[in-house]
Every structure is written in structure tokens, then in C-alpha cells.
Amino acid sequence: MRMEVFLDGRGWLKLDKLIDVFFSNCENCEEIPMFGLLPLLKYLTLDGLNNLQSIGPSFYGGQETRVMFPALERLILSNMPNLTAWAEAEVMPVVETRKCREQVFPRLEDLKIKNCPKLITSPSHFPCLKKLEIDTIESDFPLTKILSSSSPTSLEVLSISRISSLTSLLPHLQGYQKYLRELTIEDCEKLRELPDDLHSFQSLIILRIFECPSLQSISYQSGQKGPPSLRTLEISSCSELSYLPSEMIESIRCLEDLSVTRCNKLVSISIDLGELPCISRLEISYCFELRNLPKGIGRHSKLTKLTIGGFSKSIDFNSFQTVLDDIGQSKSLRNLSLNGWKHCDSLPYQFQHLTSLESLTLFDFGMEALPEWFGGLSSLSSLSLCACYKLRHMPSKEAMQRLKKLQYLIVTCCPLLREMCREENSPDSEWSKISHIRHIGGVGPGF
Structure with a gap:
């Protein structure tokens, strides 16, 4: 609780030089150490503390600490299924011209709370928070409390996920x-x-x-x-x-x-x-x-x-x-992805003019063959064919050879085309039309 460890033969070693602490998977831990006493601590993660039910005032270092977490910039609380309360710091009286909340987390910019579903209370002193992420909690009260305490002029990024209420x-x-x-x-x-x-x-x-x-x-x-x-x-x-x-x-x-x-x-x-x-x-x-x-x-x-x-x-x-x-x-x-219908038995003829197209993905078309004009897509470097269940044939070998820049061909869920490419030496094989392409996935003799 003094943030010191005893080294046999060398006495007590202060941990006051720590900058980054990852406190993880201590499943029987019931109380958090006084991390607020560490003057140089910038990054703190509390993760997987399954038995922890509350983060109490001692977390901040005690009332004798004038500024609590003076250097902390990022704080992450994650995977604590029984955490219900995160208490306020017990702040000492200060000069009237100074706000009490500036004694706690004066530099904290990034706060993330994830998978702490039972958490229903949180502190209200985050004077310079820039990024807030809250993920998987049942109550929206911590969100309300944190936002009500932060300066609207500081918060730039807000991510809210799985807040069920x-x-x-x-x-x-x-x-x-x-x-x-x-x-x-x-x-x-x-x-x-x-x-x-x-x-x-x-x-x-x-x-x-x-x-x-x-x-x-x-x-x-x-x-x-x-x-x-x-x-x-x-x-x-x-x-x-x-x-x-x-x-x-x-x-x-x-x-x-x-x-x-x-x-x-x-x-x-x-x-x-x-x-x-x-x-x-x-x-x-x-x-x-x-x-x-x-x-x-x-x-x-x-x-x-x-x-x-x-x-x-x-x-x-x-x-x-x-x-x-x-x-x-x-x-x-430069990049076109088109989802058709199974009854579409041809590609839209208008696409033959897309000579600047570099990447093309065709999904769920019902055509049996790609058209001959396909060879005119001179800038095409990547072609993906997915869920074209009737597709058997590529354009002619001459048309495919005209696609000088085509480096990638990915075929997924096109069983007939895969079958037509499997037999390398078959007179009906489509493999000879595409075998020159450098990167091929989903079809060929090995599939």
C-alpha cells in the first residue's frame, strides 16, 4: 500500500519511477493498490480482476496526496465482471481559487471502460479528458457521470458500445x-x-x-x-x-x-x-x-x-x-464492388467502359460466362468473384492476356468454375486462361 517492494538483503525499493503498469488477471484481488501515489505513472491498465467489487478511495493514494495521479494520461478498466462501484476521491480542502477536481487526474486524456457490466457508479473528476470509450455495461449512469464532470472543450472522441439501458x-x-x-x-x-x-x-x-x-x-x-x-x-x-x-x-x-x-x-x-x-x-x-x-x-x-x-x-x-x-x-x-442477383445472367454492358478500374468484386451474379469485352478493362489489377454459382467460363484466353496488369484473382463459392479449372490438361479446362496470373486463390489444379 506504500507502493514499495522488499528486496531481500537490500531493503525496500520504492516504485516511484514506474511509468506504465499493467495489473492483470489477479483473480483474488479485492482492493486496488494505491497507484495514485506514483508520481510518474502515465499508463495504467486494470484487467481481469474477477473478484474486485469496488475501486475505493485508497486507489487514489489517500488524503495526504495533494495531487492524485499527477502524470496519468491513459486509464483502462477492463474485464471485471463483479465491479459495481468506482468511488470518488477524497479531496482535501484547497485554496478557493483552485478547483477541487484539478487535484485528481489532472492530465488524464484517454479513459476506457470495457466489459464491466455491473458498474453503476463512477467518479466525476476528469478535467481534460479527450477520448472516452465505454463498452459493455448495463447502466448508462457512469456515462452520465463522466460526461457531466468533463470539460466540453476537451472531449474529442466518444465511443459508446453495448450500454444496454x-x-x-x-x-x-x-x-x-x-x-x-x-x-x-x-x-x-x-x-x-x-x-x-x-x-x-x-x-x-x-x-x-x-x-x-x-x-x-x-x-x-x-x-x-x-x-x-x-x-x-x-x-x-x-x-x-x-x-x-x-x-x-x-x-x-x-x-x-x-x-x-x-x-x-x-x-x-x-x-x-x-x-x-x-x-x-x-x-x-x-x-x-x-x-x-x-x-x-x-x-x-x-x-x-x-x-x-x-x-x-x-x-x-x-x-x-x-x-x-x-x-x-x-x-x-478505381475500386468497384457490385452485388447482383442470382437471376442476373450477364454483367451490365455499361461496365466495359471502366478502363481506369483497378479492383473489381462481383458477388451473387447468375451468368455462366464473363463477357469478351472484359479484356478491355486495361487497368484491372485485382478481380474477385464470389457466390457466382452458375459461372463456368472466363473470357477467352486472348481477352485474359490483354489484362496486362491483372495480378490477383480470388474465386470464392463458384463451384462450377472451380471444377472447370481443376484439370490442368483437360481440353475444356479454364486453367490455361488464368494460369499466367501471379496470385490466384480458390481455383486451380490444387483445389
């Missing part, structure tokens, strides 16, 4: 609109609403929302804009999400990365990419009720990566054809 972010983020730069929300099954003032998050650059099945829409009022600095917006596996405000998304002029995946009730993403001059990556996939798609793909000069497909079978035909035409006209695309 969390229903709304509205009360938690009050005051953080001006400086928060990155917000990630994941697997919060009861979360119903996001802040309705997203437009006021002036510094927000990254917004990620994953696996929030109770979230039905993003709150939005007509004429309201999105976060003005947002560059990355990712939404995935929100099974009840049925509405995305296109007007709000189009207002984010610096948006570079937009990804919407596995949102099974989403019907429309009718944004015009012409309103997003900086967009370079777009992914819209596995939204099986989606009937309306973005427009303006072909007119966009900065779009380099596109993943698209897995829509409703009743998708608007004209909308889909427009997208295919737009893709075929693109001069900037």
Missing part, C-alpha cells in the same frame, strides 16, 4: 456540440434517438452508428443542415431504420465517405451526389427493401471507391438503370 443521447451530449470530433455508437439495443441538433456539432468529422435495432430515423427538421465538418458517415445494421433525410446529407458539403449497409427497412436513399463535391467513397449494400438509389455517380469526378448492391427485387427499374449508366460513365472509379 441507453435509450437516448440527448441528455448526455449537451454542451459537447462545439468540440466533439468523432462519435461512434454501437450495439445499443434500446437506443431510440440521436441528438436532434446534429447540425450544431460544428467540429464533428466522423459519425458511426452500428447495430442499433431500435433506431427508426435520424431526427431532422425541414431546412435543417447536417454537421458542417462531417467527412465520414457510416450507418450499419440498424434493422428498424426506415428514413434517412437526403436534404440533410446533401447539405454536408465536405462529406468524403458515406456508407449505409444492412438496414433492412430502408426504402430510399434519394441523394444527389452532385450536391456532395468531396465524396470519394460510397457504399450502399445489403439494404433489401431499398427501391430508390443515389443519382449523379457518373458525373462525380472524385468518387474512387463504390460498393453497391443487395437491394429489393422490386427496385425501381429506371433508378437502377440510371445508376448502371452512371457507373459506366465514371472516369474516376
Whole structure:
């Protein structure tokens, strides 16, 4: 408890030079040492203390310590299934001009709490916290307490995962609109609403929302804009999400990365990419009720990566054809991943004009052969074919030889093509068409 160890024959050795402590898997430990006494400690991890039920005041070093954890920059609490309480420090009276909370964690910038499901209390003294991650706890009270104690001007990154009681972010983020730069929300099954003032998050650059099945829409009022600095917006596996405000998304002029995946009730993403001059990556996939798609793909000069497909079978035909035409006209695309349907017996002919394409992934198409014009994709260096169960034939050997830059061929779940490539010397073998490619996976004589 004095942060000293006894060395036989040499007396007591102070541990006051320690900078990094990893205190792990001491399953019978019931009380945490007085780490707050270590004047140089920068990094502290408490992990796998299964028997620990509380982190008491002694953790901070006792009242005689004027500044507790004076150098600590990063603190991690993880995998403590019985931890229920994390107590406040017992702070000594100080001069009136000095705030009490500045005596505790005066330099702590990074706090992570993971897999402490029973934790229901936490301290309220984090004056300069920049990054907060909370993952797998039942109560949202620690989140409330920590955010209420931190300075809104300091917190830049907030990650919230698997907080089972969390229903709304509205009360938690009050005051953080001006400086928060990155917000990630994941697997919060009861979360119903996001802040309705997203437009006021002036510094927000990254917004990620994953696996929030109770979230039905993003709150939005007509004429309201999105976060003005947002560059990355990712939404995935929100099974009840049925509405995305296109007007709000189009207002984010610096948006570079937009990804919407596995949102099974989403019907429309009718944004015009012409309103997003900086967009370079777009992914819209596995939204099986989606009937309306973005427009303006072909007119966009900065779009380099596109993943698209897995829509409703009743998708608007004209909308889909427009997208295919737009893709075929693109001069900037370098990476394309397309999810088709099993009844698609041919590749969209529009793709033969994608001479700048470097990487192509085709998933779930029903064609038996790749077209001869495939050999005109002169910049192609990587080709992946996945779940094309009817595919038997590659283009002709002459067409494949024209793909001078093709270095990688990956074939997955294409059983007929694999069979056709297995017999190296068979007159019907497809192997001779592709054997010159340097890196091949999934097909060939060895498979």
C-alpha cells in the first residue's frame, strides 16, 4: 500500500519511477493498490480482476496526496465482471481559487471502460479528458457521470458500445456540440434517438452508428443542415431504420465517405451526389427493401471507391438503370464492388467502359460466362468473384492476356468454375486462361 517492494538483503525499493503498469488477471484481488501515489505513472491498465467489487478511495493514494495521479494520461478498466462501484476521491480542502477536481487526474486524456457490466457508479473528476470509450455495461449512469464532470472543450472522441439501458443521447451530449470530433455508437439495443441538433456539432468529422435495432430515423427538421465538418458517415445494421433525410446529407458539403449497409427497412436513399463535391467513397449494400438509389455517380469526378448492391427485387427499374449508366460513365472509379442477383445472367454492358478500374468484386451474379469485352478493362489489377454459382467460363484466353496488369484473382463459392479449372490438361479446362496470373486463390489444379 506504500507502493514499495522488499528486496531481500537490500531493503525496500520504492516504485516511484514506474511509468506504465499493467495489473492483470489477479483473480483474488479485492482492493486496488494505491497507484495514485506514483508520481510518474502515465499508463495504467486494470484487467481481469474477477473478484474486485469496488475501486475505493485508497486507489487514489489517500488524503495526504495533494495531487492524485499527477502524470496519468491513459486509464483502462477492463474485464471485471463483479465491479459495481468506482468511488470518488477524497479531496482535501484547497485554496478557493483552485478547483477541487484539478487535484485528481489532472492530465488524464484517454479513459476506457470495457466489459464491466455491473458498474453503476463512477467518479466525476476528469478535467481534460479527450477520448472516452465505454463498452459493455448495463447502466448508462457512469456515462452520465463522466460526461457531466468533463470539460466540453476537451472531449474529442466518444465511443459508446453495448450500454444496454441507453435509450437516448440527448441528455448526455449537451454542451459537447462545439468540440466533439468523432462519435461512434454501437450495439445499443434500446437506443431510440440521436441528438436532434446534429447540425450544431460544428467540429464533428466522423459519425458511426452500428447495430442499433431500435433506431427508426435520424431526427431532422425541414431546412435543417447536417454537421458542417462531417467527412465520414457510416450507418450499419440498424434493422428498424426506415428514413434517412437526403436534404440533410446533401447539405454536408465536405462529406468524403458515406456508407449505409444492412438496414433492412430502408426504402430510399434519394441523394444527389452532385450536391456532395468531396465524396470519394460510397457504399450502399445489403439494404433489401431499398427501391430508390443515389443519382449523379457518373458525373462525380472524385468518387474512387463504390460498393453497391443487395437491394429489393422490386427496385425501381429506371433508378437502377440510371445508376448502371452512371457507373459506366465514371472516369474516376478505381475500386468497384457490385452485388447482383442470382437471376442476373450477364454483367451490365455499361461496365466495359471502366478502363481506369483497378479492383473489381462481383458477388451473387447468375451468368455462366464473363463477357469478351472484359479484356478491355486495361487497368484491372485485382478481380474477385464470389457466390457466382452458375459461372463456368472466363473470357477467352486472348481477352485474359490483354489484362496486362491483372495480378490477383480470388474465386470464392463458384463451384462450377472451380471444377472447370481443376484439370490442368483437360481440353475444356479454364486453367490455361488464368494460369499466367501471379496470385490466384480458390481455383486451380490444387483445389
